Amino acid sequence: MARAMKDKSCLLSEEVLTKYRIELLVKGSVVIAPQMLFTQDDIARIDQLQAEIPEEEVREGDAGDLHSVFVQRVRVDPPGHAPSNVSGTASGQIMELLESRDRSFALRKIFGASADYVVRRCQMHRMPPGSFIGIHLDAASDPDFEYSVIVQLARDFDGGEFVVYPTGYEQHVFRPPFGAVLVTTCKVRHEVKPVSSGERRSLVYFCSKRSGVNRRIIEGSNARP
Numbered sequence: 107m108a109r110a111m112k113d114k115s116c117l118l119s120e121e122v123l124t125k126y127r128i129e130l131l132v133k134g135s136v137v138i139a140p141q142m143l144f145t146q147d148d149i150a151r152i153d154q155l156q157a158e159i160p161e162e163e164v165r166e167g168d169a170g171d172l173h174s175v176f177v178q179r180v181r182v183d184p185p186g187h188a189p190s191n192v193s194g195t196a197s198g199q200i201m202e203l204l205e206s207r208d209r210s211f212a213l214r215k216i217f218g219a220s221a222d223y224v225v226r227r228c229q230m231h232r233m234p235p236g237s238f239i240g241i242h243l244d245a246a247s248d249p250d251f252e253y254s255v256i257v258q259l260a261r262d263f264d265g266g267e268f269v270v271y272p273t274g275y276e277q278h279v280f281r282p283p284f285g286a287v288l289v290t291t292c293k294v295r296h297e298v299k300p301v302s303s304g305e306r307r308s309l310v311y312f313c314s315k316r317s318g319v320n321r322r323i324i325e326g327s328n329a330r331p
């Protein structure tokens with residue numbers, strides 16, 4: 107199983123990919139089981155690389171939403187600019203791992219796309235007790251974000267549920283296990299509930315069919331799309 111990513115023919119079967127694709131299409135979110143997209147080795151490698159990336163505390167999201175989370179930026183996507191990796195070798199190495207041929211192939215199938223997706227933004231989140239991410243829309247950060255991919259990197263924590271609100275009255279609560287990957291459309295509001303004990307850690311990246319500058323317009327600024 108640990109070698110599954112090495113050989114595309116052993117990777118997720120067409121049948122399994124189609125099952126995930128349909129669930130994503132119908133529900134807007136799907137959990138990919140542990141070991142399917144990221145092996146234990148992949149996760150260990152990400153953990154090793156992230157240690158070199160500086161961390162900042164984020165308390166306000168792009169749409170003025172409230173957060174309390176520690177963020178390590180891997181690839182940034184500032185309005186008016188094209189996405190770029192943060193400086194240092196670790197970010198490039200993490201991106202290389204994420205953008206490996208087999209993983210891109212599997213994700214493209216799950217997204218139901220005929221062409222490759224690009225990763226526009228990537229970051230890691232560390233959430234000790236009391237941390238949370240308030241309700242927000244990922245597309246508020248970049249209108250071209252289509253899917254977010256969230257890799258669970260921690261085993262022992264309570265709280266920190268990922269809650270998606272597809273409509274005003276519906277909610278889906280996710281608590282994916284270590285190594286699982288939650289894929290969700292960037293067009294629905296969601297939040298991460300406060301962590302009550304332990305530490306929640308995840309790697310998050312946002313995929314789009316579109317490369318090039320971030321077309322987000324910041325109101326009240328001179329930023330151009």
Ligand SMILES: [Fe+2]
Nearest residue numbers: 242243244296
């Ligand atoms: Fe989000």
